[in-house]
Amino acid sequence: MLAKPPDPGADLGCIRVLGLTRSFDGKRALAPLDIDIGPGGIVGLLGPNGSGKSTFLRCLVGLVPPDGGTVRIDGADLVGDGLAIRRRVSYSPGELAVYGELRGEAHLAWLLAGRDAETLGRGRALALEFGLPLKSRLRTYSHGMKRQLYFAAVMAPRVRVRLLDEITEGLDPSKRNRVHELLREDADAGTTILLSSHNLGEVRRVCDSMIFMRAGEVLSKESADAVQRRSRSLLRLTYGAHDDFAAIEQVARASGVRDARRRGGRLTLQLDCEDPRAVLAAVCSASQLPKPQRVEYGELSLEDLYRELYDAEVS
Amino acid sequence: MDQRLRIYAVLGTAYFVLLELMLIPAILYWPDFEKNIGAIKALAPLDVLKDMVDTLAQGGIEAYVNGQHFFKGVNTLGTLAAALFACSAVAGEAHRGTLEIWLARPFSRRRLLLERYFAGALALVLPIFLTSATIPYLLSLVGESMDPWRLILCAVHAAAFLMVIYGLAFLLSCLRSNPLPIALLVLMLTVFEFALYLVKGITHYSIFRLVDFDDYGAIMAQGRLNLAVLGPMLVVIVALLGASLHAFARRLP
Numbered sequence: 001m002l003a004k005p006p007d008p009g010a011d012l013g014c015i016r017v018l019g020l021t022r023s024f025d026g027k028r029a030l031a032p033l034d035i036d037i038g039p040g041g042i043v044g045l046l047g048p049n050g051s052g053k054s055t056f057l058r059c060l061v062g063l064v065p066p067d068g069g070t071v072r073i074d075g076a077d078l079v080g081d082g083l084a085i086r087r088r089v090s091y092s093p094g095e096l097a098v099y100g101e102l103r104g105e106a107h108l109a110w111l112l113a114g115r116d117a118e119t120l121g122r123g124r125a126l127a128l129e130f131g132l133p134l135k136s137r138l139r140t141y142s143h144g145m146k147r148q149l150y151f152a153a154v155m156a157p158r159v160r161v162r163l164l165d166e167i168t169e170g171l172d173p174s175k176r177n178r179v180h181e182l183l184r185e186d187a188d189a190g191t192t193i194l195l196s197s198h199n200l201g202e203v204r205r206v207c208d209s210m211i212f213m214r215a216g217e218v219l220s221k222e223s224a225d226a227v228q229r230r231s232r233s234l235l236r237l238t239y240g241a242h243d244d245f246a247a248i249e250q251v252a253r254a255s256g257v258r259d260a261r262r263r264g265g266r267l268t269l270q271l272d273c274e275d276p277r278a279v280l281a282a283v284c285s286a287s288q289l290p291k292p293q294r295v296e297y298g299e300l301s302l303e304d305l306y307r308e309l310y311d312a313e314v315s
Numbered sequence: 316m317d318q319r320l321r322i323y324a325v326l327g328t329a330y331f332v333l334l335e336l337m338l339i340p341a342i343l344y345w346p347d348f349e350k351n352i353g354a355i356k357a358l359a360p361l362d363v364l365k366d367m368v369d370t371l372a373q374g375g376i377e378a379y380v381n382g383q384h385f386f387k388g389v390n391t392l393g394t395l396a397a398a399l400f401a402c403s404a405v406a407g408e409a410h411r412g413t414l415e416i417w418l419a420r421p422f423s424r425r426r427l428l429l430e431r432y433f434a435g436a437l438a439l440v441l442p443i444f445l446t447s448a449t450i451p452y453l454l455s456l457v458g459e460s461m462d463p464w465r466l467i468l469c470a471v472h473a474a475a476f477l478m479v480i481y482g483l484a485f486l487l488s489c490l491r492s493n494p495l496p497i498a499l500l501v502l503m504l505t506v507f508e509f510a511l512y513l514v515k516g517i518t519h520y521s522i523f524r525l526v527d528f529d530d531y532g533a534i535m536a537q538g539r540l541n542l543a544v545l546g547p548m549l550v551v552i553v554a555l556l557g558a559s560l561h562a563f564a565r566r567l568p
Contacts, residue, residue: 063415063418064568083422093415
């Protein structure tokens with residue numbers, strides 16, 4: 001059980017998860033998860049399809065009842081169908097489905113039902129800022145416009161925690177940038193935002209920290225700075241597919257490489273330090289080793305980092 | 316207003332209009348029917364139908380109205396409406412992908428389900444009462460009359476029967492994700508039951524025996540509800556609603 005905090009206000013704006021589990025038909029979707037987020041900031045939730053990101057978010061708001069564990073968000077415990085939490089957070093699901101026969105304004109009001117009139121006003125203002133035709137029926141909206149309507153609805157409530165699942169999926173670059181700016185402003189004002197995304201560029205750009213998930217487990221939780229540092233400890237060398245990788249790896253390990261992974265003709269080396277010169281000197285100067293065709297350092301994308309660190313693909 | 320509630324309002328209105336459109340010519344035809352009842356009996360192709368004509372001949376205007384409105388109109392159109400109103404209540408949301416966002420708003424599941432259940436139920440039963448309330452006026456046009464209160468009792472009985480069918484379809488809607496098979500299943504079951512009703516010898520195995528001429532005739536004659544039939548129907552209605560709430564509480568988006 002989660003220990004009762006001495007000060008109830010201490011949990012405001014926080015997401016505290018302890019031992020959260022969920023299985024579907026005997027197949028584990030969420031391993032016992034322990035996650036502590038906030039208050040404030042944008043946390044990216046990353047992982048390949050089926051890693052449990054959406055199930056995790058649904059568990060947080062009570063849409064999927066967990067098999068075990070505790071969830072406390074913004075000081076409210078997850079009990080029953082999660083109504084207490086849904087009143088305190090705003091949530092936008094990843095699946096984009098709308099009532100096509102409704103007009104934009106009516107749909108926005110439907111999405112914000114149960115909130116106050118000011119919230120609806122803020123949602124309407126945001127939708128208009130995005131240029132959405134609120135008098136038109138949703139069936140005439142493009143995919144991106146529907147996503148913007150969802151975004152307007154999830155940003156309108158004055159809450160301390162927002163849970164966003166693929167909120168920029170389908171948006172054009174300019175709209176995505178505006179969404180990032182608004183998320184940043186919101187987080188700077190003290191809101192805790194948990195952002196599930198497949199867009200690694202987005203995560204790198206807006207998130208203060210990242211949670212990597214795979215097969216229902218948290219692989220790692222790291223700050224953006226730590227991820228950058230990790231990136232600087234990776235060195236990737238590209239060779240011909242038939243070169244002697246065992247020999248290259250042997251020389252590299254003798255000169256300060258902690259781990260090595262090979263994928264096709266690419267060899268990614270995890271260094272002991274952030275200085276690749278010693279390793280480069282060793283593998284490039286050894287006359288018995290082939291010459292690398294390409295050397296990459298310090299510019300690895302988050303996607304590369306994710307793949308190399310966890311041997312998992314991000315789709 | 317919830318989108319589904321709007322749909323119920325539109326469908327309920329259309330259902331009321333159809334019921335009334337079936338009722339008006341039926342009542343206005345009464346004088347001709349009464350005059351030609353012998354010839355009509357000779358034309359009836361089934362023994363069960365001949366028995367019905369006999370019942371009408373003996374029961375007069377009351378049996379005729381019960382047969383035309385409650386047995387024919389409400390049972391046929393009402394069954395269709397019950398299946399249609401209920402089948403998409405939850406399964407329709409799942410089918411169009413809006414179930415998650417419907418559940419994600421800050422309302423309890425119990426409230427969401429009950430709101431939808433009672434909206435559909437109101438759209439189903441209110442037209443029965445409204446059309447029944449127009450019967451005394453329509454009868455006055457052909458020089459006949461009936462006790463309005465007894466008509467209301469008949470409407471209560473008919474509404475309870477339809478609520479059983481509605482409750483069954485609603486429960487299936489809470490369990491499944493495609494409304495069309497639910498509607499087809501419920502309609503096929505009721506057509507099968509109606510077919511049973513029309514076969515002499517096994518007619519008593521049909522659920523439509525609970526809402527036929529004899530039942531409405533007894534209510535009209537006695538001026539009170541038949542609790543031996545109504546009571547179990549109410550129990551089934553409550554049980555089906557309880558099962559729906561139970562299923563919906565565990566429903567995944």
